[in-house]
Amino acid sequence: MSTAQALSVRGLAKRFGALVVAQEIDLDLAPGARVALIGPNGAGKTTFVNLLTGFLEPDGGRIELSGESLQGLRPEQRVRRGLVRTHQINQLLADNTARDNLAIAIAERDRHAWRLFRFGRQWGRCREEAQQRLEEMETAATADRRVLELPYGEQRLLEIAIALSLRPRVLLLDEPAAGVPSHETEVIHQALDRLPADIAILIIEHHMGVVFRFAREIVVLAQGRVLARGSPAAISADPRVRAVYLGKSPV
Amino acid sequence: MLSFGLTVLLDGVSYGMILFLISVGLTVTMGLMRVVNLAHGAFAMIGGYVAGYLTQRGWDFYFAILAAVAATAAIGAAAEKTIYRPLYRKGELAQVLLTIGFVFVATGAVSEVFGAFPYPVVFPAYLTRPIDIGFREYPAYRLFLIASGAVIAFLLWLVLDNSLYGARLRAAVDNPRMARAVGINVSLLFTSTFVIGCGLAGLGGALGAGILSLEPAYALKYVVLFLVVVIVGGEGSFEGSFAAAMALGIIDTLGKYFVAQAAPYLLYAAVFALLLWRPKGLVPPRSLA
Amino acid sequence: MRRAHVVAAIGHALPWAIAVVYFFAAPSDLDFGTQVMIWVLFAMSLDLALGYAGILTLGQAAFFGLGAYTAGLFAIHLSPEPLLGHLAAVGVTVLFATMTGAMILHTTGVTLLMLTLAIVSVLSQYANQATDLTGGDNGLQGIRLNPIFGVFEFNIFGKTAYFYALVVLFGWFVLAWRIVHSPFGRSLDGIRQNPHRMRAIGTPVWWRLLAIYTISAAMAGSAGALSAHATRFVGLSVLDLLTSGTVTVALILGGTRRLYGGFIGATIYLVVQDYSAKISPFLWEFVVGGLLIATVLLLQGGLLDLGPAVLRLRDRWQAGQRK
Numbered sequence: 049m050s051t052a053q054a055l056s057v058r059g060l061a062k063r064f065g066a067l068v069v070a071q072e073i074d075l076d077l078a079p080g081a082r083v084a085l086i087g088p089n090g091a092g093k094t095t096f097v098n099l100l101t102g103f104l105e106p107d108g109g110r111i112e113l114s115g116e117s118l119q120g121l122r123p124e125q126r127v128r129r130g131l132v133r134t135h136q137i138n139q140l141l142a143d144n145t146a147r148d149n150l151a152i153a154i155a156e157r158d159r160h161a162w163r164l165f166r167f168g169r170q171w172g173r174c175r176e177e178a179q180q181r182l183e184e185m186e187t188a189a190t191a192d193r194r195v196l197e198l199p200y201g202e203q204r205l206l207e208i209a210i211a212l213s214l215r216p217r218v219l220l221l222d223e224p225a226a227g228v229p230s231h232e233t234e235v236i237h238q239a240l241d242r243l244p245a246d247i248a249i250l251i252i253e254h255h256m257g258v259v260f261r262f263a264r265e266i267v268v269l270a271q272g273r274v275l276a277r278g279s280p281a282a283i284s285a286d287p288r289v290r291a292v293y294l295g296k297s298p299v
Numbered sequence: 300m301l302s303f304g305l306t307v308l309l310d311g312v313s314y315g316m317i318l319f320l321i322s323v324g325l326t327v328t329m330g331l332m333r334v335v336n337l338a339h340g341a342f343a344m345i346g347g348y349v350a351g352y353l354t355q356r357g358w359d360f361y362f363a364i365l366a367a368v369a370a371t372a373a374i375g376a377a378a379e380k381t382i383y384r385p386l387y388r389k390g391e392l393a394q395v396l397l398t399i400g401f402v403f404v405a406t407g408a409v410s411e412v413f414g415a416f417p418y419p420v421v422f423p424a425y426l427t428r429p430i431d432i433g434f435r436e437y438p439a440y441r442l443f444l445i446a447s448g449a450v451i452a453f454l455l456w457l458v459l460d461n462s463l464y465g466a467r468l469r470a471a472v473d474n475p476r477m478a479r480a481v482g483i484n485v486s487l488l489f490t491s492t493f494v495i496g497c498g499l500a501g502l503g504g505a506l507g508a509g510i511l512s513l514e515p516a517y518a519l520k521y522v523v524l525f526l527v528v529v530i531v532g533g534e535g536s537f538e539g540s541f542a543a544a545m546a547l548g549i550i551d552t553l554g555k556y557f558v559a560q561a562a563p564y565l566l567y568a569a570v571f572a573l574l575l576w577r578p579k580g581l582v583p584p585r586s587l588a
Numbered sequence: 589m590r591r592a593h594v595v596a597a598i599g600h601a602l603p604w605a606i607a608v609v610y611f612f613a614a615p616s617d618l619d620f621g622t623q624v625m626i627w628v629l630f631a632m633s634l635d636l637a638l639g640y641a642g643i644l645t646l647g648q649a650a651f652f653g654l655g656a657y658t659a660g661l662f663a664i665h666l667s668p669e670p671l672l673g674h675l676a677a678v679g680v681t682v683l684f685a686t687m688t689g690a691m692i693l694h695t696t697g698v699t700l701l702m703l704t705l706a707i708v709s710v711l712s713q714y715a716n717q718a719t720d721l722t723g724g725d726n727g728l729q730g731i732r733l734n735p736i737f738g739v740f741e742f743n744i745f746g747k748t749a750y751f752y753a754l755v756v757l758f759g760w761f762v763l764a765w766r767i768v769h770s771p772f773g774r775s776l777d778g779i780r781q782n783p784h785r786m787r788a789i790g791t792p793v794w795w796r797l798l799a800i801y802t803i804s805a806a807m808a809g810s811a812g813a814l815s816a817h818a819t820r821f822v823g824l825s826v827l828d829l830l831t832s833g834t835v836t837v838a839l840i841l842g843g844t845r846r847l848y849g850g851f852i853g854a855t856i857y858l859v860v861q862d863y864s865a866k867i868s869p870f871l872w873e874f875v876v877g878g879l880l881i882a883t884v885l886l887l888q889g890g891l892l893d894l895g896p897a898v899l900r901l902r903d904r905w906q907a908g909q910r911k
Contacts, residue, residue: 400880407874564713
């Protein structure tokens, strides 16, 4: 497996009893990649992300991040190596402010968070960086409001901002615009456009408009297997893909 | 040797029957409503005290039991409306706290009304005598527990497996959202199941007063036992709680005979080890959700 | 803003001022004050684990009891030096907490609760059986202690015990305050709210929980040692499930995540218990249980929230008047 790849997956497999959720999945993400993972519901997309991030243990296969195996590493260790994800349903600290959510992540990244005794200056710097990142996301106006008071679209943006603040090498975005009312989605799409070019990004998405806007390569997952992969044009013309979505011919 | 083995078996099974009767309501409410109910022992206690009070005043044993079940069910209904309903959506911490509060209230109330000393249920004479079962004489009381426990367990199983109520209950345990979506009145189900569970607990507390003696500390003292039956058997699993209750009853009895000094804490140590090995209980919850 | 600062400063100084005043105002009742301080420390220890870190435990009495029995047995069998015994008690408790915490802290919810219940039950039953060691129902009686620093004697007037408890409580309080206001404390709050989120930002959740669980246990063990030293007696009730439940009730009554909640809750519990014990032995449970139910249903943050809750009501009423 080439070390030039940011993320390299070979033969990933997982089953729950008789239910096969992942089978012989191969995937490569080069630095700066923009890959979309699509597939019908239940195809195993979020499961795949859980397997990559270490929340699920695979039955077989290899996962390498910049050439180093992730085998046996716990989720928090993988985050430290640069594999970061966002969640389909927001996982934010609802009682804290937007800025605090970011600052906590930054403190964790810079390894302040284990300190038992207060170090005021470092926390101040974490807050400053958090404020800066909120400005980049253009949501600085609501920095002081508690997350549960924020509109859902801004919560989703915060979810992405937190992931970015961890300085990922590989970013896994699980349906970033999911649940966002249609008048707020454009802001999210613009944020996606502005993602740093050197990060390898895998985005799970249902909305084809986003997929075509964002992705340079598409991987289609169905019933736990890779059905097809290729450029957006090739995939949209692929009859097997159409069949899987529309069910017109036997798979 | 055989005689000894059979005695242990009978002792264990009769104890297990009581544990099952009391715990079956708890396993269903924990599996169905996902409420950690630390006060379940209090309902068993209340049933026992009511039966004790009435039998001490000369009431017919079976009427007293009936009254105890009814009283416990009524108190359960009242508690469900006031204390438990706000808990369905709140987290486990709130449930633990509120139900502990209820245990404290019940303990204090019972000691105020009935006193702090062990409170007997007066069983009919034919139950307190030993019966000749062939190889030895054995207390009729325990045989009565086994028989009545088996009958009730069978009836419950019939209801669960063969009635519409049972089907709805199982559906709601497996997948509450789906159950609501197909039109099952889940909140009515919650209330009725909770009340029935309390009634059964009261029955177990009343019938089992000869084994688990009634005193104000009852509610808190035995709650760990009932929780063990539920967790080991798997929340929401009728069969699991029956098996767990039997296992617990027999193991505890064996322990008392062989390792009398160590029995109580070895039991809890075993539970500890079991939970670490299988956090979801011996019978894991049915649905994947 | 200045007024808020002054109010806060007064609020912080208040409990300690009361403790000092009490010493002079009630010299014949110092035992009660010492008891209150012991239970405040006990409740505060639970606040760290349950209130701040969200560890669902009903087994805090295990540490209290271990601390008490260790201190008592140490004095009887090893050395009557109280401070050494206190250290030993904390040491044993820390060891026990580290071992058990390592085993149970990867679980959550009901499973974790059950495991903590199992632990305290094992200890409680064992203490019941091991009458040679623990004195069984009679407990460890008549523990003899050297004077602290060779000067301050333990006697029936209880002055030494009172100040001993006060100093220990203050020391732990300062430590706890620093911890909860540190980045570590903040990460614990995050873990309590959403452990999954914290793992997703690289937090080693299990290690953090183990750390706070151990610190919390050390505090509870220290409270137990104080109890053994102040009363020169250790009874089975220190390891009771009822004790675990009671300290939880006391903490919630006062309010979690304020550190001062334990002060209020412990005081209320002991005052109620003291008064109602004269009437009937279990009456306090009824009263305290009722208070707890009312608090959980009506007051989100416990009785410490009573002030702010009243202020909120007042604001709403005033806003209504203006319309």
